[in-house]
Structure formats: C-alpha cells, structure tokens
Amino acid sequence: MRQSKLFTKTRKDAPKDEVSKNAQLLIRGGYIHKEMAGVYSYLPLGLRVLAKIEQIIREEMNAIGGQETKMATLHPSENWKKTGGWDGVDVLFKLQSRTEKEYALGQSEEEIVTPIAQEYAGSYKDLPLSIYQIGQKYRDELRAKSGIMRGREFGMKDMYSFHVNQADFDRNYEIVKAAYLKIFSRCGLVAKVTEASGGAFSEKISYEFMVLTEAGEDDILYCPECTHCANVEISRTKEGGACPKCGKGKLAKARAAEVGNVFDLGQKYPKAFGFTYKDKEGKEQYPIVGCYGIGTTRLMGTIVEVHSDEKGVVWPKEVAPFEAHLISLAGNSIEVAAEAERMYELLQEQGIEVLYDERDARAGEKFADADLLGIPVRLVVSEKTVTQAGVEFSERVSGAASMVPENELIARLKK
Numbered sequence: 001m002r003q004s005k006l007f008t009k010t011r012k013d014a015p016k017d018e019v020s021k022n023a024q025l026l027i028r029g030g031y032i033h034k035e036m037a038g039v040y041s042y043l044p045l046g047l048r049v050l051a052k053i054e055q056i057i058r059e060e061m062n063a064i065g066g067q068e069t070k071m072a073t074l075h076p077s078e079n080w081k082k083t084g085g086w087d088g089v090d091v092l093f094k095l096q097s098r099t100e101k102e103y104a105l106g107q108s109e110e111e112i113v114t115p116i117a118q119e120y121a122g123s124y125k126d127l128p129l130s131i132y133q134i135g136q137k138y139r140d141e142l143r144a145k146s147g148i149m150r151g152r153e154f155g156m157k158d159m160y161s162f163h164v165n166q167a168d169f170d171r172n173y174e175i176v177k178a179a180y181l182k183i184f185s186r187c188g189l190v191a192k193v194t195e196a197s198g199g200a201f202s203e204k205i206s207y208e209f210m211v212l213t214e215a216g217e218d219d220i221l222y223c224p225e226c227t228h229c230a231n232v233e234i235s236r237t238k239e240g241g242a243c244p245k246c247g248k249g250k251l252a253k254a255r256a257a258e259v260g261n262v263f264d265l266g267q268k269y270p271k272a273f274g275f276t277y278k279d280k281e282g283k284e285q286y287p288i289v290g291c292y293g294i295g296t297t298r299l300m301g302t303i304v305e306v307h308s309d310e311k312g313v314v315w316p317k318e319v320a321p322f323e324a325h326l327i328s329l330a331g332n333s334i335e336v337a338a339e340a341e342r343m344y345e346l347l348q349e350q351g352i353e354v355l356y357d358e359r360d361a362r363a364g365e366k367f368a369d370a371d372l373l374g375i376p377v378r379l380v381v382s383e384k385t386v387t388q389a390g391v392e393f394s395e396r397v398s399g400a401a402s403m404v405p406e407n408e409l410i411a412r413l414k415k
C-alpha cells in the first residue's frame with residue numbers, strides 16, 4: 001500500500017484525556033480513533049492488526065474442533081430474565097425500544113448459544129459440541145481508562161462447549177488451554193495460567209490467562225521455578241512463601257493483564273433453558289457447559305503495552321499490519337525514485353505485505369513515522385541503493401541496519 005494514499009496520518013500528541021500507553025501510541029499512529037471513553041473505531045492500519053489477531057485465533061479454534069458462527073448481539077430480554085442475568089449482571093447494557101420492548105446488548109453469549117445448542121444437540125451422540133464467534137461485545141463499565149484494554153465496546157472471541165459429563169469438560173479444558181497458549185505465543189506474548197474465582201459467571205474455579213505487564217489490572221503470585229500461578233485474591237500462599245506446587249521456588253508478585261479466561265459453567269444454563277440430551281440409556285441429562293473467552297481488542301492493547309518503546313510500537317511479526325515498510329529517500333533524484341518503485345513492485349510480486357512511503361517528506365519525518373508505526377522490517381531506498389546495488393535493511397526491534405543485496409532480500413524477509 002502507498003502511504004500517500006492512506007487517509008490516516010500520524011500525529012505528535014495523543015488526546016490529553018488518554019492516559020494509557022496502548023491508546024496513546026495507537027491513536028498517534030492512526031491505528032484507532034477515540035469516540036469516547038472505552039469506545040474506539042479501528043482505522044485501516046488498526047483493522048489489519050486486529051484481523052491478523054482474529055485469524056490466529058480462528059486457526060487455533062478450528063484446529064481443536066470449534067465451529068465458527070456469528071451470533072446476534074441484540075438480545076431478547078426474556079433470555080436474560082430466564083438465567084437471572086437481567087438483574088444479576090451489573091455491566092449489562094439494557095435498551096428499550098419505542099414500543100417499550102426491552103433488549104440487552106451482548107456482553108457474553110450464554111443466553112443465545114444455549115438455545116441454539118438445545119435445538120441441535122438432543123442426544124449424547126451430538127456431544128461434545130464447541131461453538132464460537134469473533135465479534136463485538138458491550139459492557140457498561142463505570143471506569144474505562146485502560147485504552148483498548150477495557151472497553152465499553154470491544155472485540156471478543158467467545159467459545160462455548162457442551163459435554164456429556166465433567167470428565168469430558170476437563171479433557172476439553174486441557175486441549176483449549178494448549179490452544180490458548182499457542183495463540184498468545186503466536187501473538188508474541190508469554191501467558192501464565194492462573195486459578196481465580198468464577199466471578200459473576202460461576203461459583204466454580206475459573207482459569208485466567210495472564211500476561212505480565214504494569215498496564216494490567218490484576219496482581220498475581222507466580223513461581224519462577226515452575227508453571228504455578230494464582231491470582232493474589234485467592235492464593236493461600238503469600239508473597240515470598242514456598243511454591244505450593246514444586247516447593248522449590250519462592251512466590252513472586254507481579255502486575256498482569258488478563259488476556260483470556262475459561263469458566264466451568266456447570267449445568268446452570270442448560271437448567272435455565274430446560275436443555276437436556278438423551279444419554280446411552282435414553283435418560284434425559286443436563287449437559288456441562290464451558291465458556292472460553294479471549295478479548296481480541298484487549299489482546300491488541302496488551303501486545304502494544306508489552307512490545308513498544310519511547311518511539312512507538314514494535315509489532316511482533318505475525319500481527320504486524322505489514323511485513324515491511326519500504327521508505328524512498330529519493331528527494332529530487334529520478335533514478336532513486338524509479339529504483340524505489342521497482343522495489344515496491346518486486347516485493348508485491350513476491351507476496352510481501354509492504355507499506356510504501358513514497359511521500360514527499362523529509363527523511364527524519366519518515367523515520368520517526370516508521371518508528372511510531374512499528375512495522376518489523378524497514379527497507380530504505382536511497383542514493384546508496386543505486387551505487388551499492390542493495391537496500392538498507394533494519395529491524396524495528398533492534399534498530400541494527402545493514403546493506404542487503406537484492407538477490408538476498410526476499411529470502412531474508414521470508415525467514
């Protein structure tokens with residue numbers, strides 16, 4: 001894509017009321033546009049990142065048998081009244097139509113997915129069943145000051161699984177856990193799995209996937225020697241105490257952001273809707289339900305918090321809006337401009353996603369914008385390119401630059 005055609009522009013300052021680093025950098029880069037506290041629009045560059053995050057999640061959910069849907073976000077209030085959520089969920093957005101009919105805006109989808117599963121899964125032969133979607137969610141947050149990490153409108157992948165018994169849910173949980181860790185790793189994050197209380201959803205224990213960052217809203221205690229990790233609120237062992245799992249490590253406290261969660265919902269929702277299946281003996285049973293969330297926009301915000309420096313974002317490769325940022329320093333040289341155009345065509349022919357900065361601007365301005373946007377690889381075409389038959393190649397993460405001959409360039413980019 002030609003940067004001169006991009007309708008968004010970078011800006012020097014973020015809005016004064018924006019306190020979070022993720023939103024400051026994303027607004028300055030033209031990735032997102034703030035509508036009000038906790039509500040953002042995703043502009044072309046931001047949408048490219050979000051689509052990549054969603055695609056990673058989609059691939060990993062499909063790989064474990066999840067079936068994608070797009071469920072309604074405008075919900076009939078009757079379903080929420082059946083489950084107790086209408087009065088019990090304080091963050092639920094409630095709407096009234098001009099005919100005084102009441103609706104809810106989806107903040108979670110149990111009230112919709114349970115009747116759907118009920119219609120198709122009448123026998124043990126139809127289970128287990130995993131249904132997911134990637135879409136918008138709404139929460140009536142009192143405070144929304146964490147940028148895209150806590151929105152009133154936000155993106156989420158939510159999956160719901162239905163099982164014949166607890167053992168089958170437990171088996172599935174391990175499979176989803178492995179898929180989740182793979183998703184976060186592909187997004188350039190290291191996530192820890194913690195036990196937490198189920199909150200509004202469930203009386204049972206839930207699992208949270210936490211990424212260590214000062215921008216998080218939770219305090220966790222983790223063991224440096226093994227995988228043990230627990231939310232401070234429910235940990236029986238205090239900071240500095242011996243790890244209850246391995247006994248070797250001393251628990252350390254850290255700030256973390258929740259990027260995913262799993263709730264064992266038991267039979268609550270099937271009971272609310274009278275959803276039973278016939279078991280092998282022909283007896284009616286309530287299925288066990290699991291709920292698995294990943295906040296897609298929150299994940300994007302967390303990536304920015306973890307992967308950024310004073311100059312801007314440093315996107316991990318798999319979620320970057322483009323693979324390479326081609327910068328032409330042609331000035332008044334027709335020769336260099338032609339060389340940059342040729343390079344742009346070559347990269348496109350080779351299937352490299354490239355943002356091409358052919359704007360009539362100073363080198364310093366182009367480099368500052370490239371640092372702010374944070375595309376992993378920067379390729380500079382200048383007088384040197386013409387005389388040395390190579391492109392200046394640098395990685396955003398290290399800043400180290402070197403001349404790479406054209407015949408090695410594509411292999412370097414595809415590595």
Ligand SMILES: [Zn+2]
Pocket residue numbers: 223224225226227228243244245246247248249
């Ligand atoms: Zn340990």
